[in-house]
Amino acid sequence: MFEGKTAIITGASRGIGKAVALKLASLGADIAVIYAGNTEAAMQSVSECTAYGVKAAAYRCNVASSEDVKATVSEVKKDFGSVHILVNNAGITRDGLIAMMSEDAWDEVMDTNLKGAYLMIRAVCPLMLRAKEGRIINISSVSGLMGNAGQANYAASKAGLIGLTKSVARELASKGITCNAVAPGFIQSDMTKDIKEDNPLLASIPLMRTGRGEDVASAVAFLASSSYITGEVIRVDGGLAM
Numbered sequence: 034m035f036e037g038k039t040a041i042i043t044g045a046s047r048g049i050g051k052a053v054a055l056k057l058a059s060l061g062a063d064i065a066v067i068y069a070g071n072t073e074a075a076m077q078s079v080s081e082c083t084a085y086g087v088k089a090a091a092y093r094c095n096v097a098s099s100e101d102v103k104a105t106v107s108e109v110k111k112d113f114g115s116v117h118i119l120v121n122n123a124g125i126t127r128d129g130l131i132a133m134m135s136e137d138a139w140d141e142v143m144d145t146n147l148k149g150a151y152l153m154i155r156a157v158c159p160l161m162l163r164a165k166e167g168r169i170i171n172i173s174s175v176s177g178l179m180g181n182a183g184q185a186n187y188a189a190s191k192a193g194l195i196g197l198t199k200s201v202a203r204e205l206a207s208k209g210i211t212c213n214a215v216a217p218g219f220i221q222s223d224m225t226k227d228i229k230e231d232n233p234l235l236a237s238i239p240l241m242r243t244g245r246g247e248d249v250a251s252a253v254a255f256l257a258s259s260s261y262i263t264g265e266v267i268r269v270d271g272g273l274a275m
């Protein structure tokens with residue numbers, strides 16, 4: 034399905050990003066794995082992607098740094114030729130109640146989750162414009178749709194991603210570039226490993242289970258394969274936010 038296409042996936046060393054990388058690789062895409070610092074995990078992702086017979090490489094890059102992002106996208110262009118799919122998945126949490134939330138906790142989350150996506154889109158955009166095609170998929174969250182006590186910074190960054198998605202979708206539609214978002218609910222990963230089984234939100238998932246990275250990856254692959262869906266937000270949350 035994606036033979037001859039190159040996908041950049043941020044935060045692809047672990048969790049949801051890794052599941053997305055493997056899914057797109059299994060469908061024939063060459064994969065650029067972007068990660069923050071976990072080189073061993075990133076190399077493991079690369080080796081699992083190449084097992085599908087595609088090309089893959091890892092790039093250490095802080096998505097919140099415009100210098101890192103510029104340098105990395107230019108490396109990817111050198112190594113792969115172009116970029117057809119961008120999945121902005123890298124994300125962090127620094128939870129706390131709003132009255133006590135430090136500016137650092139606010140800034141770190143906004144810089145990684147929201148500014149990181151803006152920097153990546155800005156850097157990749159010229160390549161997609163030249164190719165007259167592109168699929169941009171931002172990983173938001175149900176927190177951005179519903180809000181979540183203790184996650185004002187995270188929810189604001191994820192709601193911001195939805196505004197970013199719809200604006201970029203409108204701006205680039207005439208150029209053959211689509212931009213969509215996926216809003217996961219509770220997905221098993223390092224980010225959610227401390228959520229207790231008796232958390233009341235878990236009991237309110239209509240499908241009565243947490244999700245897997247593969248559940249999110251399928252939605253990403255679907256959006257990457259469509260040329261007529263743009264500005265959409267697909268929830269992958271077992272019905273949690275309906």
Ligand code: NAP
Nearest residue numbers: 044046047048049069070071095096123124174220222224
């Ligand atoms: P995770 O397991 O904690 O993995 C985070 C990934 O992001 C890692 O690959 C990490 O790289 C990378 N990363 C973190 N900061 C970065 C930075 N500044 N620059 C580049 N890469 C960075 O997270 P996850 O649960 O898979 O979540 C992935 C995305 O889905 C996030 O945006 C998250 O907000 C969203 N999401 C998750 C859930 C959930 O239930 N898990 C629900 C809704 C939305 P290293 O390995 O090098 O540290």
